Structures are given as structure tokens and as C-alpha cells.
Amino acid sequence: MTNLAFKLAVDPVANPFLLTVFGETAANDSDTTRKTHNMAAGSDEGVAAARSLGDLSHAVYNRVQPAGDGNNLLFIDYWNSIEGLMQFFSNPDVQKGGDLVFKRRDPIVWRPSPGLPNFNLPAPYGRNERFVGLVHGPVKSYTAAEALVTELLRKAANRHRANGLITREWYFRLNPPGTPEALEAIGVDVWFDKAGMEATYADPTELAGFGDLFTARPSTSTWQKPAGQWVEW
Numbered sequence: 001m002t003n004l005a006f007k008l009a010v011d012p013v014a015n016p017f018l019l020t021v022f023g024e025t026a027a028n029d030s031d032t033t034r035k036t037h038n039m040a041a042g043s044d045e046g047v048a049a050a051r052s053l054g055d056l057s058h059a060v061y062n063r064v065q066p067a068g069d070g071n072n073l074l075f076i077d078y079w080n081s082i083e084g085l086m087q088f089f090s091n092p093d094v095q096k097g098g099d100l101v102f103k104r105r106d107p108i109v110w111r112p113s114p115g116l117p118n119f120n121l122p123a124p125y126g127r128n129e130r131f132v133g134l135v136h137g138p139v140k141s142y143t144a145a146e147a148l149v150t151e152l153l154r155k156a157a158n159r160h161r162a163n164g165l166i167t168r169e170w171y172f173r174l175n176p177p178g179t180p181e182a183l184e185a186i187g188v189d190v191w192f193d194k195a196g197m198e199a200t201y202a203d204p205t206e207l208a209g210f211g212d213l214f215t216a217r218p219s220t221s222t223w224q225k226p227a228g229q230w231v232e233w
Helices: 030-041 044-052 082-089 092-101 142-162 194-202 204-212
Strands: 017-025 055-063 072-079 102-111 118-120 131-138 165-173 184-191 219-224
Touching: 017 082, 017 092, 017 165, 017 184, 030 044, 030 055, 030 092, 044 055, 044 082, 055 082, 072 082, 072 131, 082 092, 082 102, 092 102, 131 194, 142 165, 142 184, 142 194, 142 204, 165 194, 184 194, 194 204, 194 219
Parallel strands: none
Antiparallel strands: 017 072, 017 102, 055 072, 055 219, 102 165, 118 165, 131 184, 131 219, 165 184
């Protein structure tokens, strides 16, 4: 990544935005993808540029999947400047870096809301593995979604924590200016126990409440940390 001359244009917000980038990798093997990612997004200059514009955190996951299901990668970033995010990704060098890593990708920005729950507890000592569960889809309304996911978490928080839940966060899709409103929500779970995560999601009662939340069948997926050293912050 070269010729990046950025500066933070606005004050950061208190509650960060979520950026998810789902995609199929350009390379067929994870090690090549890792090296390309670290070269394109992990240089000292590139990391400094992203941070200067409000990128608080960058994490990488690959799909927990059956063999032969493709090479899928997920980036989860937290930004506290939406203007900085847009400025960063409008840079041609950043776009070229994304093209080197992904064959195709779907970047989506999600906004926080005071009415959405945020469950966040530290992981126990020595439980260093990390797994992510995602669910996202169209919702009936913002207020209805806030009430429903808050109640679902209230009923299940203790049980899910016992199964290894670290965080559960919800966001609404951020609609670009001048575009039609898209009522869409995403739930992001982070776990330290893969077996506990899978047992939770296999329980029919876990997803039963989502029937009143989404207006169409939601997309669900599970993710894990890829092997090797990936540049994250």
C-alpha cells in the first residue's frame, strides 16, 4: 500500500460503526491469502493510515464449513469515523489491495443504536480461541427489532455465557445518503468455545424467536480464526 496521505477529518464518535467484509478469496490456499492480506493491509503505513482515520480494530476469520465449500474470508472492523472509513476505502491503493485478496467481496457498514443490546464479558483465563456466529437479514422495523433482540438476550444470556459466549452485539445497516432505506439488522456473537457455540445454534429454541424478527429467511454463518500469523489490531 503506497502513497497514503490521510488525516482524520472529524471527531470520533463514542459508539463505533461495524464494517463486515464477506468474500471469496482470490487464492486457493489460505497461506497465499494470508501473505497477500498482510502485504496489502498489514504494512506499517497501511495500518497507520487506517488507524488515523478511525479504524479501531481489524480481525480476520475464515468459514467453519464442510470441505469443498470454497475459500471464504470475513473481516470485522470497528470504525469511529464514518467519514474516515469512506475516505480510506475510496483510495485506489486500498481498492487494489482488496482486489488482490478477494475474488469477490461484499463490504457492508452497520450502525449502532442505543436501543440495541450489547453483551460483553471477558473470556476466562486460558480460553484464547475465538469463534464468530453471524445472523443478518431484513427486519420489520427498528423499534420492533430493538425490543425483540433485547428480550431474547435477557432470557438466554446466562445459558449462552455458560456455553462460551463472550460478546453479542446488534447493529442496523447504514444506508448511504440518497439511497432507499434498507431495514436490515446483524447480530454478531463472539465465543471462546466452539462446541458450546455449535450446541447453542443447533438448539431449535435458539432461532425460534427470530421468526418474529426477520421478514425473510436470515443468513447465518460461523467463523473461526485462520491458521498462521495475520496482521490484526
